[in-house]
Amino acid sequence: MSQMxxxxxxxxxxxxxxxxxxxxxxxxxxxxxxxxxxIGMVSGQAVIEAGRRYDELTGGNCHPQLAALVFDATxxxxxxxxxxxxxxSLKADPAARExxxxxxxxxxxxxxxxxxxxxxxxxxxxxxxxxxxRHIVAGHLSEVFFYRRDIVERLLSQPRHFRIYTNxxxxxxxxxxxxxxxxxxxxxxxxxxxxxxxxxxxxxxGVAPFLHELGHMLDHFEAGTGRMGQCEGVLPGMTGRDGPVxxxxxxxxxxxxxxxxxxxxxxxxxxxxxxxxxxPVGHPYVFQTDGEFIAGFLEMFFRNPNYFAAQxxxxxxxxxxxxxxxxxxxxxxxxxxxxxxNRKAYLGGERPHPQNISIPxx
Numbered sequence: 001m002s003q004m005x006x007x008x009x010x011x012x013x014x015x016x017x018x019x020x021x022x023x024x025x026x027x028x029x030x031x032x033x034x035x036x037x038x039i040g041m042v043s044g045q046a047v048i049e050a051g052r053r054y055d056e057l058t059g060g061n062c063h064p065q066l067a068a069l070v071f072d073a074t075x076x077x078x079x080x081x082x083x084x085x086x087x088x089s090l091k092a093d094p095a096a097r098e099x100x101x102x103x104x105x106x107x108x109x110x111x112x113x114x115x116x117x118x119x120x121x122x123x124x125x126x127x128x129x130x131x132x133x134r135h136i137v138a139g140h141l142s143e144v145f146f147y148r149r150d151i152v153e154r155l156l157s158q159p160r161h162f163r164i165y166t167n168x169x170x171x172x173x174x175x176x177x178x179x180x181x182x183x184x185x186x187x188x189x190x191x192x193x194x195x196x197x198x199x200x201x202x203x204x205x206g207v208a209p210f211l212h213e214l215g216h217m218l219d220h221f222e223a224g225t226g227r228m229g230q231c232e233g234v235l236p237g238m239t240g241r242d243g244p245v246x247x248x249x250x251x252x253x254x255x256x257x258x259x260x261x262x263x264x265x266x267x268x269x270x271x272x273x274x275x276x277x278x279x280p281v282g283h284p285y286v287f288q289t290d291g292e293f294i295a296g297f298l299e300m301f302f303r304n305p306n307y308f309a310a311q312x313x314x315x316x317x318x319x320x321x322x323x324x325x326x327x328x329x330x331x332x333x334x335x336x337x338x339x340x341x342n343r344k345a346y347l348g349g350e351r352p353h354p355q356n357i358s359i360p361x362x
Contacts, residue, residue: 006039010065010082011065011082011202011203014048014066015063021044021047029044036079039076042070042073046074050072050130053128057117057129058193061192061193065197067081068132068136071132071135072131075131077101077105080136083136084100086325086330087100088330089329089330100142100143100146104142107142108134112160113162114162115134115137116161117133119166119167122174136196136197137162137196144214144323147324148322148323148324155221155236160187161186163189164191165192165193174190176192180212181213181216182213182216182220184220187228189217190213191213204335205303206337207303211299212298213295215235216295218235218236218294218298219231219235219290221236224239231290231291233290234294235322250318252362253317254315255360256315257315258357260314260315261287264277264278264279265287265355268351268352269352269354270351280342281342283296283345284352284353287357289357293357297315299338304334304336305326305327306331307334309328
């Protein structure tokens with residue numbers, strides 16, 4: 001594999017052909033060593049065995065990228081960098097990079113992270129789960145709250161439930177909806193395992209189902225009490241009841257930015273938008289409820305921050321103030337699908353459905 005750049009193929013999804021490993025158009029025998037860049041040499045056999053664990057657990061329904069399989073084979077956290085773009089801003093500082101890995105380890109081992117894996121007939125198969133599954137969930141939490149450890153500590157002060165399913169049937173049997181959801185009754189995120197790896201097969205990360213559902217969970221979380229409550233369409237730290245984690249400036253920016261989004265949406269809804277008027281940043285889907293609004297914009301904050309910030313600086317600043325980070329530092333190029341699909345929904349000639357969001361009071 002010396003002729004192949006690991007950073008160019010770590011997003012590839014390996015396959016097994018007979019006893020050999022098929023990867024990026026090449027076939028490797030089990031004894032052959034794969035050059036995984038700074039991680040070092042990893043045997044083809046170790047990658048094959050890591051992949052087979054997913055096949056056996058999910059019945060062939062989950063095909064992780066090479067990066068996840070290398071992590072499972074080695075335990076080297078650098079293998080997971082691809083899943084967390086924030087690491088791009090930390091690589092120049094080895095101590096900061098290690099701090100991120102330590103945060104992932106800490107969250108992965110925290111008793112408040114109640115991560116359970118279910119197969120069909122509600123069979124609990126958590127003990128059989130490959131390490132990357134737990135650490136990718138923990139890594140997303142670490143990425144979102146890397147600069148707000150106070151919020152994640154409040155979040156994990158009581159068990160937070162994450163239910164991951166081996167396939168669609170197992171998901172459906174446990175009441176899952178639409179391939180992924182936040183279940184208010186269970187107080188749990190429900191997601192098919194394959195969706196943890198969805199959006200990571202391109203050169204840069206794309207769709208982010210887990211981040212979207214995390215937005216719903218955070219919306220229900222009451223930072224002041226540590227309990228899960230009703231949807232209010234805000235993130236923890238955006239209300240005065242949140243106590244020490246309350247960030248007043250973030251709330252002010254959020255109110256102003258959400259008002260602007262609503263005004264733009266109403267102009268298109270009522271056919272009053274002029275040809276050169278800015279379109280809303282969010283897709284009409286996020287204007288259905290306050291909960292979808294906060295979940296959708298949390299996802300966009302981490303996937304198309306440059307466009308988001310340019311179109312609605314105040315709303316973008318609300319997230320940046322709250323989370324104390326600016327993803328534009330490590331996102332030189334946005335995930336364009338969200339941008340093009342959202343714009344198409346407004347500029348395609350059809351009026352969007354009536355909006356149903358509210359503006360928080362000051």
